[in-house]
Amino acid sequence: MSDPILSLSKLNAYYGDFQALYGVDMDIHAGEVVAIIGANGAGKSTLMRSISGLMSNASDQVRFKGEAIGSLRADEVAYRGLALVPEGRQLFPSLSVEENLMLGGKVGRAGPWSLDTVFELFPVLQERRKQASTSLSGGQQQMVAIGRALMANPEVILFDEISLGLAPVIIKTIYDALPGIIGGGMTALVVEQDISKALEVSSRVFCLQEGRVSLAGATHDVTRDQITAAYFGVVA
Amino acid sequence: MIEWINVLVQGVLLGGLYALFAAGLSLIFGVMRLVNIAHGDLIILAAYLGLSTTIMFGVHPFAAALLVLPVMAIIGYVLQRGILNQTLGPDILPPLLVTFGLSVIIQNALLEGYSADPQKLSAGAIETASVNVGSLTIGILPLLTFAIAVAVIAGLQWMFYSTALGRGFRAVSDNQDIAQLMGLNKAHVFGLAMALALAVTGIAGILLGIRTSFDPSIGGGRLIFGFEAVIIGGLGNIWGTLAGGVILGVAQTIGAKIDPGWQVLAGHIAFLVVLAIRPNGLFPRVQH
Amino acid sequence: MRSPAVYRATRASRIAMVVAALGLIVLAAAPWWAGRADLRLMGEVFLYLSLACLWNLMAGYAGLVSVGQQAFVGFGGYMLFALTIFGGLPPIAAILIGGLLAALLSIPIASLIFRLKGAYFAIGTWVVAEVFRLTFAQIASLGGGSGTSLPVGIVRSLADGRSAREALSYWLALGAAIVVVSAVYLFLRSRRGLALTAIRDSEVAASGLGIDIWRTKLEVYVVTSAFTAIIGGLIFLQKLRISPDAAFSVNDWTAFVIFIVVIGGIGTLEGPIIGTLLFFLLRETLADFGTIYLMVLGVVAIVVMLKAPKGVWGLIRDRYDLELFPLSYRIKLNDPKDP
Ligand SMILES: Nc1ncnc2c1ncn2[C@@H]1O[C@H](COP(=O)(O)OP(=O)(O)O)[C@@H](O)[C@H]1O
Ligand SMILES: [Mg+2]
Numbered sequence: 059m060s061d062p063i064l065s066l067s068k069l070n071a072y073y074g075d076f077q078a079l080y081g082v083d084m085d086i087h088a089g090e091v092v093a094i095i096g097a098n099g100a101g102k103s104t105l106m107r108s109i110s111g112l113m114s115n116a117s118d119q120v121r122f123k124g125e126a127i128g129s130l131r132a133d134e135v136a137y138r139g140l141a142l143v144p145e146g147r148q149l150f151p152s153l154s155v156e157e158n159l160m161l162g163g164k165v166g167r168a169g170p171w172s173l174d175t176v177f178e179l180f181p182v183l184q185e186r187r188k189q190a191s192t193s194l195s196g197g198q199q200q201m202v203a204i205g206r207a208l209m210a211n212p213e214v215i216l217f218d219e220i221s222l223g224l225a226p227v228i229i230k231t232i233y234d235a236l237p238g239i240i241g242g243g244m245t246a247l248v249v250e251q252d253i254s255k256a257l258e259v260s261s262r263v264f265c266l267q268e269g270r271v272s273l274a275g276a277t278h279d280v281t282r283d284q285i286t287a288a289y290f291g292v293v294a
Numbered sequence: 295m296i297e298w299i300n301v302l303v304q305g306v307l308l309g310g311l312y313a314l315f316a317a318g319l320s321l322i323f324g325v326m327r328l329v330n331i332a333h334g335d336l337i338i339l340a341a342y343l344g345l346s347t348t349i350m351f352g353v354h355p356f357a358a359a360l361l362v363l364p365v366m367a368i369i370g371y372v373l374q375r376g377i378l379n380q381t382l383g384p385d386i387l388p389p390l391l392v393t394f395g396l397s398v399i400i401q402n403a404l405l406e407g408y409s410a411d412p413q414k415l416s417a418g419a420i421e422t423a424s425v426n427v428g429s430l431t432i433g434i435l436p437l438l439t440f441a442i443a444v445a446v447i448a449g450l451q452w453m454f455y456s457t458a459l460g461r462g463f464r465a466v467s468d469n470q471d472i473a474q475l476m477g478l479n480k481a482h483v484f485g486l487a488m489a490l491a492l493a494v495t496g497i498a499g500i501l502l503g504i505r506t507s508f509d510p511s512i513g514g515g516r517l518i519f520g521f522e523a524v525i526i527g528g529l530g531n532i533w534g535t536l537a538g539g540v541i542l543g544v545a546q547t548i549g550a551k552i553d554p555g556w557q558v559l560a561g562h563i564a565f566l567v568v569l570a571i572r573p574n575g576l577f578p579r580v581q582h
Numbered sequence: 583m584r585s586p587a588v589y590r591a592t593r594a595s596r597i598a599m600v601v602a603a604l605g606l607i608v609l610a611a612a613p614w615w616a617g618r619a620d621l622r623l624m625g626e627v628f629l630y631l632s633l634a635c636l637w638n639l640m641a642g643y644a645g646l647v648s649v650g651q652q653a654f655v656g657f658g659g660y661m662l663f664a665l666t667i668f669g670g671l672p673p674i675a676a677i678l679i680g681g682l683l684a685a686l687l688s689i690p691i692a693s694l695i696f697r698l699k700g701a702y703f704a705i706g707t708w709v710v711a712e713v714f715r716l717t718f719a720q721i722a723s724l725g726g727g728s729g730t731s732l733p734v735g736i737v738r739s740l741a742d743g744r745s746a747r748e749a750l751s752y753w754l755a756l757g758a759a760i761v762v763v764s765a766v767y768l769f770l771r772s773r774r775g776l777a778l779t780a781i782r783d784s785e786v787a788a789s790g791l792g793i794d795i796w797r798t799k800l801e802v803y804v805v806t807s808a809f810t811a812i813i814g815g816l817i818f819l820q821k822l823r824i825s826p827d828a829a830f831s832v833n834d835w836t837a838f839v840i841f842i843v844v845i846g847g848i849g850t851l852e853g854p855i856i857g858t859l860l861f862f863l864l865r866e867t868l869a870d871f872g873t874i875y876l877m878v879l880g881v882v883a884i885v886v887m888l889k890a891p892k893g894v895w896g897l898i899r900d901r902y903d904l905e906l907f908p909l910s911y912r913i914k915l916n917d918p919k920d921p
Contacts, residue, residue, distance in 0.1 A: 065314075110475060111475075112474070112475065130476040132471070132475050133474050133475075136474075136477040137477055141475070144472060146477070148469060148472045150464065150465045150472070150473070151468055152465075153461060153465060159463055160461065161462070161478075162476055164458075164477045164478065165476070206476070309761075329701030329702060331649070331701075331705070335782070339686075369822070386647065386701055387641070387848065388888070389701065389706055390647055391647075391840060391844055391887050392883075394649065394837070394840060394883075395841075395881070395884040396880070396884070398879070399877050399880035402873040402876040402877045402880070404872045406874065439774045471667070502859055510752050518705065518708060521702070521709075522709065555720055561721075562709050562712055566694055569697060569698070569706075570694055573697040
């Protein structure tokens with residue numbers, strides 16, 4: 059098997075004195091879609107922040123295409139081809155829809171994604187391109203957040219709870235768009251509390267519990283009971 | 295009657311200079327929520343740089359600006375990345391006290407280098423030239439200063455809302471972490487904002503130096519005028535800053551007309567009155 | 583079973599008390615053992631110490647960072663002159679009434695400038711100080727822009743003879759410093775003082791505890807204004823001459839004070855004391871260098887703020903776990919074998 063595109067080894071993360079991740083190990087291969095599940099507060103967002111450089115770690119705890127990036131700043135990580143769709147969308151309120159997307163393209167990497175292709179993926183954004191991003195509905199804002207990350211033409215994209223707070227019908231629209239994104243060979247980490255959604259799109263799954271990996275395996279191998287046990291920490 | 299119209303016109307034109315003092319303050323507050331206590335001293339530093347350049351190369355102050363502006367911009371970038379970036383955070387004390395320290399350092403360095411004697415930039419005929427509009431006589435220099443202020447503010451507005459640089463400024467101002475995820479290095483973006491702010495400060499310093507005499511001690515006063523223009527106009531509104539400068543200028547010329555000793559005092563009182571009745575300034579930025 | 587005991591005083595703080603008491607006796611006797619120049623210098627030290635404690639209370643505890651305290655120093659100074667010359671009051675009464683007037687005046691000022699947040703509040707206080715300076719410069723009967731001297735008759739009324747006057751002036755400065763330091767200390771130990779510390783550490787938490795933040799800040803502002811004006815009166819009682827530029831000097835009454843507090847350790851009671859001593863040490867050694875000395879001060883303050891934000895006292899305290907003014911409660915686990 060080829061070398062992993064992203065690999066975490068004994069990743070620890072701290073908020074001051076509080077330790078949020080304990081020795082997380084993970085190997086992700088190019089083209090994989092991996093689900094990260096876990097209860098609220100398990101450390102999923104912390105994991106995303108650590109990988110994307112928003113939290114600094116020891117350099118070799120995170121490797122991307124063989125390079126130790128654990129201690130790089132988020133902007134340096136972004137230029138290397140790793141993008142995060144952050145939890146809660148986090149659009150820039152002072153920027154229009156189009157400007158949000160253009161800022162995503164700031165790193166200037168070559169690839170299939172551009173304003174035009176993002177608008178093809180989410181046609182409703184085209185009509186609203188000049189609007190303030192705050193004037194959009196939650197689902198549309200999520201589309202902007204995803205489009206903004208795609209504009210960087212990343213090799214690995216991280217989704218942090220993209221269904222959070224959205225109506226089921228909107229969630230469906232967004233998840234229906236995922237194959238169009240991942241189909242192009244992009245590697246993806248999908249963080250979800252909604253387990254079924256995550257399992258549907260992924261080939262492998264990791265479950266986090268109180269900062270530790272409590273379950274790892276191929277999606278079609280793990281059972282419901284295993285997940286329940288890993289998720290809630292009860293022995294099934 | 296015509297006398298008072300004249301006072302009004304002079305005040306408006308003076309307001310252009312104050313808007314230039316304020317524009318830099320407004321820009322850096324907008325991008326990084328930093329209030330630079332040394333801002334006034336940096337204006338005076340620019341005036342002295344202009345003085346040295348005109349003497350050394352025997353050039354007109356406007357030509358000296360070609361050197362002073364980039365030098366101020368470099369000073370701004372280095373200052374921001376070397377010192378000020380380290381002070382930014384939730385606590386307001388470090389930036390305040392560090393820029394206060396800078397203010398004292400700059401002031402005394404100028405005193406050491408140039409002495410306390412008042413200096414002036416001589417710009418030749420333009421200083422006394424004027425045009426007659428009806429029975430009003432309007433100085434070319436104040437008119438030019440005002441036009442430059444309008445141009446600078448229009449330029450900043452355009453930069454902020456229509457360029458990639460401005461997009462970066464707004465993004466970092468909105469959310470530093472997420473901006474960083476988009477590949478913006480905030481330390482560099484802040485450096486650029488300070489560079490731009492000090493380039494504007496350079497313009498202000500040269501125009502100030504042509505208009506009046508200056509010495510190392512007057513920086514604090516210029517900071518206050520700029521600050522008053524920002525607050526009167528409303529935080530975060532750059533055209534409001536021009537309006538704030540104009541209101542301050544008019545208040546000062548009216549004060550001076552009543553009694554020469556009241557010029558500056560009248561400006562302060564106008565500021566306090568605005569603060570009392572419209573604490574958010576006259577034209578606060580509309581939140582959407 | 584070990585039962586925890588909560589206490590405030592530490593061995594160091596008790597030793598400090600004894601040393602301080604002895605030190606005060608020696609200091610009070612200074613007019614008999616110190617030369618005239620030294621006495622004057624020490625008086626100045628005490629007045630700066632008082633200003634530093636007051637500024638520290640505002641900025642380090644109440645989060646009110648002012649760069650305009652010269653407004654009240656100058657106001658207190660001018661009230662001394664105005665109330666003695668026109669009101670015929672004895673100087674000490676004039677100084678105290680000056681403090682009272684400053685307190686009254688500070689209320690409407692606060693209602694205006696409290697609308698400004700953070701750093702803008704700081705510049706707002708400076709504007710107020712400028713308004714004071716320009717206003718007093720307009721009062722012809724107090725000498726306008728060039729200022730005035732305290733009439734000889736009033737100076738004479740203070741005490742018989744020059745050395746008695748100088749001793750009195752010194753004792754007033756020493757007394758003021760003692761009053762200010764103890765008042766700030768006792769205030770910070772009180773319920774309201776603890777509330778202040780809570781505000782500093784978290785405004786949200788403090789308002790959750792039912793503490794009226796605005797009111798507490800206002801109280802601190804008013805009280806510091808009054809004390810600052812009284813110190814201002816004493817400063818100009820020493821100088822015997824006043825002018826708007828001297829009275830409302832941002833360098834003399836605010837910049838130096840800020841440097842003292844920052845270098846000594848902001849937000850600690852010991853900081854201003856250490857800072858004052860360091861400041862005068864630096865000043866007496868570098869005074870001949872004038873502007874260089876100020877630049878050095880500025881650089882030192884910036885370095886301290888960036889590298890050791892709790893100042894010299896913070897460094898000492900972290901290293902030795904010392905507290906001379908016991909403010910924090912300590913918990914000791916009593917070992918039954920070692921009662
Ligand atoms: N900024 C923060 N400061 C302190 N603790 C935090 C912070 N953010 C998250 N935590 C803590 O870290 C743990 C993991 O949080 P997070 O990664 O957000 O979990 P998840 O995304 O799985 O819900 C939680 O216990 C949370 O309380
Ligand atoms: Mg999360």
